[in-house]
Amino acid sequence: MKRSNCAEKINEQFQNLIQPNKKSSMKKIFSVCILLVIAVSTKAQTRFFNTIHVEFEKTINVHAYYKELEPEWFDQIKSQLPQTVINYYDFIGDQAKSIYKPGREGTVTKRGWYRPVADQNVIYTDFKTGMAISQKPVFEETFLVEDSLLNIEWRITSDMRMIAGYNCRKAVGILNDTIAIFAFYSDELLVNGGPESIQGLPGMILGVGIPRLHATWFATKVEVYDVNMNAVTPATKGKKVDRKTMVEAIDKVLKTWGTYGSKMIINFLI
Numbered sequence: 001m002k003r004s005n006c007a008e009k010i011n012e013q014f015q016n017l018i019q020p021n022k023k024s025s026m027k028k029i030f031s032v033c034i035l036l037v038i039a040v041s042t043k044a045q046t047r048f049f050n051t052i053h054v055e056f057e058k059t060i061n062v063h064a065y066y067k068e069l070e071p072e073w074f075d076q077i078k079s080q081l082p083q084t085v086i087n088y089y090d091f092i093g094d095q096a097k098s099i100y101k102p103g104r105e106g107t108v109t110k111r112g113w114y115r116p117v118a119d120q121n122v123i124y125t126d127f128k129t130g131m132a133i134s135q136k137p138v139f140e141e142t143f144l145v146e147d148s149l150l151n152i153e154w155r156i157t158s159d160m161r162m163i164a165g166y167n168c169r170k171a172v173g174i175l176n177d178t179i180a181i182f183a184f185y186s187d188e189l190l191v192n193g194g195p196e197s198i199q200g201l202p203g204m205i206l207g208v209g210i211p212r213l214h215a216t217w218f219a220t221k222v223e224v225y226d227v228n229m230n231a232v233t234p235a236t237k238g239k240k241v242d243r244k245t246m247v248e249a250i251d252k253v254l255k256t257w258g259t260y261g262s263k264m265i266i267n268f269l270i
Contacts, residue, residue: 049224050190052204054091054164055103058195059084061214062114068214069263080112087119089195089217092232098125098193099232118267123197124234125149132197135235136246138268139253143246144238150175150197150270154183163206164219171201179266182209189222196270212266243269 062081067074087106092099100123109116122135134145152173159170161184168184175181183194187203194205195217206219241249250268254261 048188048190051094051224051227051229052092052189052191053223053227054204054206055220056089056091056195056217057220058087058089058106058215058217060086065214066113077113081114082107082109085109085114085116087116088220091193091195092227092229093125093191093193094227094229094232095190095192096126096128097232098127098191099123099234100125100193100195117264118270121196122235124232125193125197125199127192127199133234134197135238136268138246138250141249142238143249144235144240145243145246146240147243149199152181152198152200154201156201161207164222166206166222168206169203173198173200176269179269180211182211183207189224198270210266210270 061083062085063074063078063083066077066081070077085107088103090099090101090103100121102120102122118136118138120137124133126132130149132145132147132149134143134147136143136145152175154171154173157170157172161168161170163184163186166186166188168186171183171185173181173183181198183198183201183205184207185194185201185203185205189204189206191204192201193199194201195208198205198208206222208217209215246268247265250265254265257264
């Protein structure tokens with residue numbers, strides 16, 4: 001029985017008990033006691049964890065992505081593109097700090113037109129200060145971006161989904177007024193983080209979808225015991241910049257690629 005249903009039933013039974021009704025009896029009192037035991041037992045089964053290790057599986061629909069990037073050339077190059085690409089990432093963190101970095105090897109893609117973008121990011125987040133240090137390889141350059149956390153405007157919905165054994169609530173976010181983000185978070189995991197630089201919900205984000213990237217991130221497993229926090233340290237290599245400086249530098253290069261390049265910049269924002 002759901003906790004909300006238990007509460008409604010208990011309230012109804014108590015209202016009957018306090019009314020001057022001759023039918024009140026020990027049987028009603030016993031029923032109320034049973035409902036109370038069920039409600040307390042259900043609540044006791046909910047556990048909360050504040051240190052976690054999550055493995056994320058990132059899936060990119062390469063055909064859909066390139067069809068949007070290069071619609072005129074897509075039919076000519078699609079035979080040289082994988083249909084999808086899968087990569088794995090590790091997230092380790094607690095309520096104070098976290099690290100997101102490449103994990104075990106994913107699918108190996110054949111050579112052709114496909115070139116992975118933003119697939120080697122290392123994101124260190126300090127939840128206490130609201131700052132992040134991100135190591136982002138961009139073509140031939142590596143940036144070490146130190147800046148505030150992304151400002152994502154979230155709207156929490158009533159939709160639920162089970163991910164990696166946890167009940168998750170759906171939220172819809174908007175980044176930079178134009179980029180839609182769909183996320184599922186669990187309030188049983190008391191870490192306000194997620195894959196890449198996506199965060200800001202009242203619990204750990206275990207699922208993300210970004211339609212403009214034709215990409216999803218979903219947790220494949222969650223560990224909550226004996227989590228080694230020693231690995232949670234920021235990267236140190238790369239050209240030190242803030243987010244605005246990095247975007248301006250990338251934009252100068254991508255503008256020379258025309259419409260194709262301008263559509264790619266979103267990959268480096270998250």
